[in-house]
Amino acid sequence: MALFDQAFKEEVRSKNDIVEVISSYVKLEHRGNRYVGLCPFHSEKTPSFHVIPALQIYHCFGCKASGDVFKFIQEREHMTFYEALVFLAKRARVPLPREERTPEEERRYQERRAMYEALDMAARFFQNQLFAEAGEKARAYLQSRGITEETMRQFRLGWAPGHGSLFRALKGRFSPETLQRAGLILPRREGGGYMDAFFDRVMFPITDLTGRVIGFGGRILEGDAPKYKNTAETPLFVKRHVLFGLAQAKEAIRASNQAILVEGYMDVITPHQAGIKNVIAPLGTALTDEQCRLLRQQAEQVVVAFDSDTAGQMATLRGLEKLYDTGCDVRILQLPEGKDPDEYIRSHGPEGFRQAIAEAMPLIEFKLKRVLEAAPRRTPEAKAKALEAVARVLADLKSDLLREQYTHQVANQLAETPLEIPELKRAIARQMNRMLRQGFQHNQSNSRNNSRDSGFVPSPPQARSAGSGTGQPLARPVTGADLVRRAEQTIIQLLLQYPAFLPQVDAELGAEPLSEPHHQEIFSALREAVQARSPQIGGGLLPSVIDRLGNSDAAALLAELAAHPPVSADPEQEVRDCIEKIQQHRVLRRIEELQNLIRAREAAGEAVEAAVQYEYMQLQAQLKKPPKS
Numbered sequence: 001m002a003l004f005d006q007a008f009k010e011e012v013r014s015k016n017d018i019v020e021v022i023s024s025y026v027k028l029e030h031r032g033n034r035y036v037g038l039c040p041f042h043s044e045k046t047p048s049f050h051v052i053p054a055l056q057i058y059h060c061f062g063c064k065a066s067g068d069v070f071k072f073i074q075e076r077e078h079m080t081f082y083e084a085l086v087f088l089a090k091r092a093r094v095p096l097p098r099e100e101r102t103p104e105e106e107r108r109y110q111e112r113r114a115m116y117e118a119l120d121m122a123a124r125f126f127q128n129q130l131f132a133e134a135g136e137k138a139r140a141y142l143q144s145r146g147i148t149e150e151t152m153r154q155f156r157l158g159w160a161p162g163h164g165s166l167f168r169a170l171k172g173r174f175s176p177e178t179l180q181r182a183g184l185i186l187p188r189r190e191g192g193g194y195m196d197a198f199f200d201r202v203m204f205p206i207t208d209l210t211g212r213v214i215g216f217g218g219r220i221l222e223g224d225a226p227k228y229k230n231t232a233e234t235p236l237f238v239k240r241h242v243l244f245g246l247a248q249a250k251e252a253i254r255a256s257n258q259a260i261l262v263e264g265y266m267d268v269i270t271p272h273q274a275g276i277k278n279v280i281a282p283l284g285t286a287l288t289d290e291q292c293r294l295l296r297q298q299a300e301q302v303v304v305a306f307d308s309d310t311a312g313q314m315a316t317l318r319g320l321e322k323l324y325d326t327g328c329d330v331r332i333l334q335l336p337e338g339k340d341p342d343e344y345i346r347s348h349g350p351e352g353f354r355q356a357i358a359e360a361m362p363l364i365e366f367k368l369k370r371v372l373e374a375a376p377r378r379t380p381e382a383k384a385k386a387l388e389a390v391a392r393v394l395a396d397l398k399s400d401l402l403r404e405q406y407t408h409q410v411a412n413q414l415a416e417t418p419l420e421i422p423e424l425k426r427a428i429a430r431q432m433n434r435m436l437r438q439g440f441q442h443n444q445s446n447s448r449n450n451s452r453d454s455g456f457v458p459s460p461p462q463a464r465s466a467g468s469g470t471g472q473p474l475a476r477p478v479t480g481a482d483l484v485r486r487a488e489q490t491i492i493q494l495l496l497q498y499p500a501f502l503p504q505v506d507a508e509l510g511a512e513p514l515s516e517p518h519h520q521e522i523f524s525a526l527r528e529a530v531q532a533r534s535p536q537i538g539g540g541l542l543p544s545v546i547d548r549l550g551n552s553d554a555a556a557l558l559a560e561l562a563a564h565p566p567v568s569a570d571p572e573q574e575v576r577d578c579i580e581k582i583q584q585h586r587v588l589r590r591i592e593e594l595q596n597l598i599r600a601r602e603a604a605g606e607a608v609e610a611a612v613q614y615e616y617m618q619l620q621a622q623l624k625k626p627p628k629s
Contacts, residue, residue: 015092018056018069026297027254038297041065045327046560061556115182118174119213126158126203135159138202151273158203166196183231204265211247240288244281252277258301262341270342274350287319296326303360305333305341331360367393391431484585487578488519499530501575508579521554591619
């Protein structure tokens, strides 16, 4: 049975630009003739999700999700095609024609529409009650917290009066089944009938990313019941997917590339009223995988301002590590005197809070501080345990440079004399490298047969599954192979920006200049793309290269590399440096091969060929030459 005619579908499609629609869910960056962002359908650290305006399609090179604007809304909002079509028609204000639909399509659509309408009407009812005589106590409470009427209306705050008021107000418009399914009423345990899910509470509407009400949080003002209560999970409200205040905060978060994560409703509302609008809260202190992914799609840096007591720290640390593993720069804001953001802004003002945000501590530094504070170091045994705890924290670091800096910092803290610093640094490094080797070997034995060779250092089994392209790279001592791998990736990144350097790479490194298979595959496609176009090519090279690679692992790797182009004051010198690293690595590998050959000859009592000896000496001399200027 047809659902609308094709002309209507095309009209809706034409009036819903795919970039605008997806931008309301994902932070997109303009690159050439497409937009790139973190995929909303799977966890990833580097963007592999591409939106192509000319074709009005999206494609993820990580999880292979792809489609048009209708498919995106279907997948993101968990809708049928019919529901997505109606959603987008209303978004573009395209009048709905008379249509035919299956009974199941009709039932699902009407059910979801009724729930959204009921929740919106409930929010209106609660707000009307707040500003009526019944809400005097609630208004006084909010005003005592410094909340203005304008802010109350902006966040649609309300008051749920006594038992049954909401049900009586809505039962003429909606069936009890709809109201119960939306989480607004509950069946009475005794005597039959229904009761309101919320009563005698200040109400905080919870919305989805587009601003539609999907549930509520309620705060009791007196009595022994739990202080806060949220809507039970419903078809529209799944707590682990939701961040309170995100609809109001998303533009500020994307503009600043920073999200401030707080614990409670008031901790979101007070900063927002004070002009600090990039503040959001999970519905509970334990961050979920879905919330971490949602945060990473909005910003790179997340400042966490949770309660500073030890229990709170322990409860949230696992969630913060999940957030760190998504690739976020996680910072910990510890407010003095045990204050929460709401209290701190009221006592120190918005500028005081902004200053505290600027001084937030990186997650690794915070973890080291906790480890060192908890570990007594009065005996050699205790100091050894402290060093082991420090090494365990540092082994999680992605950056070799940061690991080295923190090792030096901790050694300075622990050393009783300056002479002790080098030995402590070596002790931390030994312990850390032991842990990293154990993790690396375990990962290799588990995933040797099914991991893809993407050109990145493998990660520990708990951080990423093979071939997923997500998770935290395993931090381990840098090897010559690692340096060459990075040099090859840098050459690719620079050639995307400056393809005029391609003949130099060809001339100095040969027809197959890159050793990693995926790197060489990308290089070959890049060479073809450049040769097919003008040698003065500027931007827009990436799409052409990706099209040549197709839906391959090399294309996914290229998307990751292109998402983080190097910023170089002298790209020509950087290309030359990368070429020299690769050439030097080739020389070292050949020297190693010759050394093994010479040892084998000597062990067998055979003479070493003059040609082998000559090549060996020539290569050794080549290594001693100063680098080219």
